[in-house]
Amino acid sequence: MKPTASRLTALGNALSTKEGVPLPESKGLQFEFPGGCLDLTRHLINEEVFKTLLEHAVSRQLCESRDAMFAGERINASENRAVLHVALRGGVQHSIEVDGEDPAEYAAEQLDRMLAFADAVRNGKIQASNGVPFTDVINIGIGGSDLGPRMAVEALRSTTSGPKVHFVANVDGHDFELVTRELDPQTTLCLVASKTFTTLETMMNARTARAWIAEAVGEDHVGSHFAALSTNAGAVQAFGIDPERMFGFRDWVGGRFSMWSPIGLSLACAIGSEGFRELLAGAAAMDQHFAQAPVAQNAPMLMGLLGYWCRVHLGFAGHAVIPYDRRLGRLPAYLQQADMESNGKRVSASGEPLAGPTGALVFGEPGTDAQHAFFQWLHQGTDRALVDLIGVVHPDHDHDEHHRALLANLVAQAEALRHGRSPEAARAAAMEAGLQGDALELAAASMTFPGDRPVTVMLLDRLDAYCLGSLVALHEHRIFVEGILYGLNSFDQPGVELGKTLAKTILPQLSGSSSDMDDRLCWLLQQCQKGLTKT
Incomplete structure (x- = not known):
């Protein structure tokens, strides 16, 4: 046959x-x-x-x-990683070990921390630097750190309460301006969603948000208006965010499958811990259907x-x-x-x-x-x-x-x-x-x-x-x-990286700090620079 x-x-x-x-x-x-x-x-x-x-x-x-x-096997072969977003929502029904720990136990600990923080923001126990509850929350991320929570907040908008949740993703400055133009920085909480705390678009938007907040509340109070969804404690602290406000996740969580992790903090701020646990319960039920x-x-x-x-x-x-x-x-x-x-x-x-x-x-x-x-x-x-x-x-x-x-x-x-x-x-x-x-x-x-x-x-x-x-x-x-x-690996994304690498090379050239380019590229960059020239 x-x-x-x-x-x-x-x-x-x-x-x-x-x-x-x-x-x-x-x-x-x-x-x-x-x-x-x-x-x-x-x-x-x-x-x-x-x-x-x-x-x-x-x-x-x-x-x-x-x-x-x-079972937690390293099915992401190119990065030698397990793929366990199911562990974030109770989808793993038996004890397993990855890198010396039980992923489900670690995920549960991070979930409890994240949801306690979200509820405290919602009920006013965690307040802005001026002593009043936060009225708005901005999630600053891109790709998997934006699309999932943004989609879910919009889908569940009719059941949301507490501070209003917004999203800034694009490095285009209009994105930040359009979101913040009617917000009060004195009552706004910013969530910086970047696992490495190095993502170009996210960190540029985060620095812009930091300056916006600092201008309104003063440098000494900036940290009260930020939390980090990251694993880079050093960079988070250098930015001015207390490590106690950092919520992490392991490398067995891929960005586009991370809505169930602390990347979902903005969603939890919108629907509360009870609603977020219901989201996880629905996903876990599908996990069991898929598994059985x-x-x-x-x-x-x-x-x-x-x-x-x-x-x-x-x-x-x-x-x-x-x-x-x-x-x-x-x-x-x-x-x-x-x-x-x-x-x-x-x-x-x-x-x-x-x-x-x-x-x-x-x-x-x-x-x-x-x-x-x-x-x-x-x-x-x-x-x-x-x-x-x-x-x-x-x-x-x-x-x-x-x-x-x-x-x-x-x-x-x-x-x-x-x-x-x-x-x-x-x-x-x-x-x-x-x-x-x-x-x-x-x-x-x-x-x-x-x-x-x-x-x-x-x-x-x-x-x-x-x-x-x-x-x-x-x-x-x-x-x-x-x-x-x-016949492929669904859990890596090498094609995303090339453009990021080239952008880092182009950026100084667009600033006029390099002449090492061909005529074709030089012409295009000169056209772009017309909008950057201050008169």
């Missing part, structure tokens, strides 16, 4: 060129998971494809790879297998994430980093070039806004993408008519993307509109939708901390599964 990958390629070649692919049997493709339910019946698969995918999971040792992660459910009934496993199938064997480069809930508006950006930084690789986990496609291009916007933006491309473009439609069953408002219309649009788009509109149906619609002759033929051609777009429909019970935790953990595990199937 041919290897499963070869069989999948042959099946993919047959289905990707076929029009009107029949729907698969719904048995086993519609089921509940912690906090919601999943409908995979609109994928381009049949019984043979599904069976072969499950066999491929065995041949690629998906379950063994999953178990190795939960059979592959054929395992949401992250199946979504990973189908994502891999769409990318590698059907050749679809795009993955659209469309949350039909405005509060999840930052979810596509969060998943864009989590997915593309994890699986946008060209070499295998052992360093050899990979022959086939790897991670998809992730993009998205909330529905129904997205329907009036790029859904034209999704429906009738010459390329195809996997589409995730995410809804929430129980809203946090009383506008039933709005919610009914929102969910109707979600279901309608799921049906339209998968089934399309046949030439006969398009022609009938054009005739009903009163068109004749050439106008009729043109309209019929334009109104034909090919369909056969693979769709995942996910419904959360409600958008609370528990369900959000489950949703995010599901995608973390789905991304890991896809990485194993691609």
Whole structure:
């Protein structure tokens, strides 16, 4: 018998060129998971494809790879690190040892410290230097130190209380100015989120924030307005932050998987310790589902297998994430980093070039806004993408008519993307509109939708901390599964480093302190310098 990958390629070649692919049997493709339910019946698969995918999971040792992660093995081979963000939320159900300590015990200690600090900020026990409670909290970070907490704060905004939480990430000075222009530095707490306390963008923003605070409260009181999410005690103290206000995490926590760690302090300030523990509980429930459910009934496993199938064997480069809930508006950006930084690789986990496609291009916007933006491309473009439609069953408002219309649009788009509109149906619609002759033929051609777009429909019970935790953990595990199937390491990010290194080289040149450059680069830098010249 041919290897499963070869069989999948042959099946993919047959289905990707076929029009009107029949729907698969719904048995086993519609089921509940912690906090919601999943409908995979609109994928381009049949019984043979599904069976072969499950066999491929065995041949690629998906379950063994999953178990190795939960056991604390150093599956991040390029950095010789364990991958244990699951330990941050109680997802590890047995005692393990990494670098001489139990990760779950260490994580619990840091969690208790962080949440005690967050609650003290919220209830006014920790105050600004002028003796009044903090009114605002600014998280200063970038990438994984920003996208996860920012997404979660926005998603849970209707349940937040206490100081208002803001985010500064971009090194663009407008970001800092727009966030702080209406804030009072005398009642603002800044959280500097940088594991090494050396990240260029974060530290530049932190220094700007420090100067802003110092001008208002005086140099002697700056430390009262800062906390650090870092492991570099020396640099934190040199900045003027008391080490007691430093909250750390181990190197088995990757940045894009760190929302559950002290990187989530801004979120804890927004929703409190009880809400944050509910978030962790939802994630832990998904961890146990991922660890224990059979592959054929395992949401992250199946979504990973189908994502891999769409990318590698059907050749679809795009993955659209469309949350039909405005509060999840930052979810596509969060998943864009989590997915593309994890699986946008060209070499295998052992360093050899990979022959086939790897991670998809992730993009998205909330529905129904997205329907009036790029859904034209999704429906009738010459390329195809996997589409995730995410809804929430129980809203946090009383506008039933709005919610009914929102969910109707979600279901309608799921049906339209998968089934399309046949030439006969398009022609009938054009005739009903009163068109004749050439106008009729043109309209019929334009109104034909090919369909056969693979769709995942996910419904959360409600958008609370528990369900959000489950949703995010599901995608973390789905991304890991896809990485194993691609044959790569999902937990390093060497491609991020080159640009950082070059920026450090360009910065002094942009300041005019170096002439060692070619004419092409010299011209570009001269154009940039026009905005830096003070007149």
